[in-house]
Amino acid sequence: MKYIITSVLLIFVAVVSPAQNIEVTGVITDSLQNPLEYANILAVPKAENADIRFSITDKAGKYLMQLEANQSYQITVSYLGFTPKTWSLITQEIAISKSFALQENLNQLNEVELHYTPPITVKKDTIVYLTDRFVTGEERKLRDVLKKLPGVEVDRDGNVTSNGKRVTKVLVEDKTFFTGNSKLAVNNIPADAIDKVEMLDNYNEVAMLKGLQDSETLAMNIKLKADKKKFVFGDVEAGLGIKERYVVHPNVFYYSPETTVNFIGDLNNTGLKSFTLRDYLEFEGGTSKLLEDAGSYFDLFNSDFARYLINEDFKANTNQFVAANIRQSISSNSDISAYVISNNAKTETQSETNTAYLDNDTPFTEDRTSNNTVNTFFTIGKLTYDYDPSFNEDLSFNSFVKITNNDSQGFISTINPAQNNQIATQSDIKNINLKQQVSYSKKLNDNHTGTLEASYTYQNDKPITNWVTNQQILQGLIPLQTDDFYNILQTKKIKTHVANAIVKDYWVLNSFNHLYTSMGINAAFDNLYSNDAQLLSNGSINDFSNAGFGNDFQYQLINTFIGLEYKFQIGIATFKPAIYYHNYLWSTRQNNLGETKNKALLLPQFSTKIEFNNSEKISFKYRLNARFPSVDQLASNFMLSSFNSVYRGNPNLENQLYHSASLNYYKSSFFKGFYLNLGTNVNKKIEQIKTVTQLNGIEQFNSEIMFNQPEHTWTVNGAINKKIKKISYKFKSRFTYNDFYQLVNNQTNLNSSKGVSSTISVESFFRNWPNFEIAYTKDFSNYKAFGSKTKFENDEIFTSLEYDFLTNFIFKADYTFNSYKNKTAGINNQFYNANASLFYQTENSPWGFEMGISNIFNTEFKQQNSFSSFYISDSKTFIMPRIFMFKIAYKL
Incomplete structure (x- = not known):
């Protein structure tokens, strides 16, 4: 490791020192000496191999530009609505100060023919990058292009940020690319197809609602080159x-004003997972949107489908992935579009x-040792019809379907003081989910805009689970009969019907005062059937229903509500207090015995945003939240949860109630190459559903009660980025605190967890020299339970190198080192991973060739820790072995 770090540092020293730069500064104003913010300064060198340089003015009209010493430049200063100015400059080795006063030209579009386009254009909510000014020609995918744009970052998972804010929607030619997820776009769209990249802040799909609906969405719109339109392109x-590894990965795209077709395929057994849990959460609306309704987020996160997606570390993996997207314009104001995403995977895991x-x-x-072979199949499809007859009217209809069929076979070995046992597990989970959604928006008059949103969802889950062992399990909890081996079968069926509708009126009193009213209804109807039984070796069945197992449970929840929001602006601050009145009516029924309850709640909200300017903001949000239990939590009979756990719901549960608040500060500056994000979030539970556990060895019985002791969650996070010349310096840190009550074996204890994770990194963006990244992450975590503390530490060093050399070669390598410590238990483990590849393609050839190796050191596992209310775990997860690959790429 020391040799690798030393080598990277030597490269750093070597590549930083060659070119001497001088600073050119000044102020851009109009003829009345008013500063012009976001004016463009473009420096075009006369030497062919020199870089084009540019700058953008800040709110004071100041600019700063780094130019190479002893070079000749043609400087052009431009601002929309003003006559551009040019200046010829020959730099020496001293700093230069030069200011410009531009003359307004109201007839500019008719009288002046512009012979250049600024590399970056900045407006209030929009940044436009002309990508040809930043790329060098070696880029293969959109990811490689984005990493060269000022203020834009792409992480290892394919997430894109612009000036510190995450992109949550991706468009191509103004239309949503598949689901809008950034990963599919950045990893598949060819680099040579891209003409412009637009960052659209506060994006709203319905243009008339911008300024009415609060939107934090940052959309990235990809504009294609003219020669890529009405032509099939891709690769x-x-x-x-070695050892029968393979990969086939086609990407085919067709764009025209009337028709769009996208196809992405992936067939491999190299461990690459094309659709992950993060992709699924983004598909369901995005993590940030889901977290606004914590109940929906955790229900999705804990669903059977999500559990199959969450694992991204395997001993073996075969993946078949297909994604297709088509859009057709029916007329000038209506479109129909559809996409299908299908995945079939077989994975082997060990922990x-x-x-x-x-x-x-x-x-x-x-x-405990767990081995699993999992077969996962799912198909997700969506059909959308959009009708926009005018700016004042918008209609959208969506029809969605998700079909899953997952099965697994596993083997669990447990060694504990009470019993050493081995359990074979088998599960089969089938699911179908259908959703219809319609939304209609209309500008009624100059002061009123109305919206209607309605949806209907049907979901049918059919999980079947089988446990087989030669020893009795859960003694005293399940009524097993003595047998040569014990075969336990659980069958569940959950059917859900959900209907939602909301009508909202946006009343614009004047430019500084808005009043919004809304009325709506949410209705959910759930049916849960469960049966647990022992399959005896003589062919008979020992049904557990006589011991209180088995559910046939119905649950209905109807929520009618009315809301009032007042949005007003004072100076640079916008405030929005809101109050929602909810009337909840719910009923439960099992075995012809039922109960109906009613409750009314007032749930206040408040948000404010202070915008000092376009690049500096403070926002605060508060909300009182109510969350009702799921059908599983209410079902009154016993159910098996796992080979060592039995669960029983409580039909008397009511709603949880908790406060949530967040405060965020954001500041960025193109002028200084700088951004800063600071934020804190606090949640306080005041009424909650709490799990009560009776623990006997590793076996447990869990039930639910209403609990009114407060619990707190607090997070503080920050990130700062400063770019100096061609080097970007970043620091980010996150602190988390959580206190929670533990109800185990008739004892109530207050536990807590604390954690700090900090990362410092340095990344280069050279044009003609090797580029590198070095990152160091330090994690501290501290868990306190039953008065004792457990401490963990983790150190991670990540380095990467990318070198374009001899015109046609691209070399990439990365190395990760982890040092994991359980300081309380004295456990210390180190593991590391490295990957490398060499790609060759001549400039005018469609053929490319690549040799690569992953997991160079053949590392066997990763290590991590986790905790719950009554245990702390250290775990090893085994990963894919070393893989050598030779690839051929053909550009269409």
């Missing part, structure tokens, strides 16, 4: 590796977990 990649159970009376440790 096909295929590769073979080893050391778990310390924290029961005060009899603390003990369990060692």
Whole structure:
């Protein structure tokens, strides 16, 4: 590791020193000496191999530009609505100060023919990049282009940020690209097809609602080159590796004003997962949107489908992925579009977990090994019809379907003081989800705009689980009959019907005062059936229903509400207090016995935003939230949760109630190459549903109660980025605190967890020299339970190198080192991973060739920790072995 870090540092020294730069500064004003913010300054060198340089003025009209010493430049200063000015400059080795006063030209569009386009154009909510001014020709995908745009970053997972704010929607030619997820776009759109990249802040799909609906969406719109329109373009990649490894990855695109077709395929057994849990959450609306309704977020995160997606580390993986998207214009004001995403994967996983159970009376440790073979299949499809007859009217209809069929076979080995056991597991989960949604917006008059949104959802889940062991399990909790082996089968069926509708009126009293009223209804109807039984070796069935198992449970929840929001502006500050009145009516029924309840709640909200200017803002949000239990939590009979857990719901549960508040500060500056994000979030639970656990060794019985002791969650995060010349320096940190009550074996204890994670990194953006990234992350975590503390530390060093050399070659390498410590238990483990590739393609050839190796050191596993209310775990997760690959790429 020391040699790698030393080598990277030597490269850093070598590439930073060659070119000497001088600073050119000044002020751009109009003829009345008023500063012009976002004026463009473009420096075009006369030397062919020198870089084009540019700058943008800040709110005071100041600019700063780094030019190479001893070079000749043609400087052009421009601002929309003003006559551009040019200046010929020969730099020496001293700083230069030069200011410009531009003359307003009201007839500019008719009288002046512009012979250049600024590389960056900045307006209030929009930044436009002309990508040809930043790329060098070696870029292969959109990811490579974005990393060279000032203020834009792409992380290892494919997430895009612009000046510190995350892109949450991707468009191509003004139309949503598949689901709008950035990962599919940045990893598949060819670099040579891109003409412009537009960053659209506060984006709203319905233009008339901008300024009415609060939107934090940052959309990225990709504009294609003219020669890529009405032509099929893309690429096909295929590769073979040692030990029968393979990859086939076609990307085909067609764009025209009337028709759009996108196709992405991926067939591989190299461990690459084309659709992950993060992609699924983004598909469902995005993490930030889902977290506004924590109940929906956690329901999705804990769903059976999500559990199959969450694992991204495997011993073996075969993945078949297809995504197709088509859009057709029916007329000048209506479009129909559809996409299908389908994935079929087979994975093998292995983990080893050391778990310390924290029961005060009899603390003990369990060692568990889990092996699973999982087959995952899903198809997601969506059909959309958009009708926009005018700016004042918009209609959209969506029809959505999701079909999943997942099965797994596993083997669990547990060693603990109470019993050493081995359990074979098998599960089969089938699911269908249908959703119809319509939204209609209309500007009624100059002061009133109305919206209607309605949806209907049908969901049918059919999970079946089988546990087989040669020893009795859950003794005293399930009524097992003595047999040679124990075969336990659980069948569940959950059917859900949900209908929602909301009508909203946006009343614009004047430019500084708005009044919004809304009325709506949410209705949910759930049916849960469960059956647990023992399949005896003689062919008979020992049904557990006589011991209180088995559910046939109906749950209905109807929420009618009315809301009032007042939005007003004072100076640079916008305020929006709101109050919502909800009337909840719910009923439960099991075995012909039921109960109906009613409750009314007032749920206030408040938000404010202070905009000092376009690049500096403070925002605050507060909300009182209510969340009702799921059908599983209410079902009154027993159910098996796992081979060591039995669960029983509580039909008397009511709603949870919790406060949530957030405060965020954002500041960025193109002029200084700088951005800063600071934020804090606080949640306080005042009424909640709490799990009560009876623990006997590793076996547990869980039930639910209403609990009114307060629990708190607090996070503080910050990120700062400063670019100096061709080097970007970044620091980000996150602090988390959580206190929660533990109800185990008739004891109530207040536990807490604290954690700090900080990362410092340096990244280069040279045009003609190797580029590198060095990042160091330090994690501290501290768990306190039963009065004892457990401390963890983790150190991670990440380095990467990318070198374009000899015109046609691209070399890439990365290395990650992890040092993991459980300081309390004295566990210390180190693991590392490295990957490298060499790509060759001549400038005018459609053919490209690549040799690559992943997991160079053949590392076997990763290590991590986790905790719950009564245990702390150290786990090893085994990963894919070393893989050698040779690939051929063909550009269409």
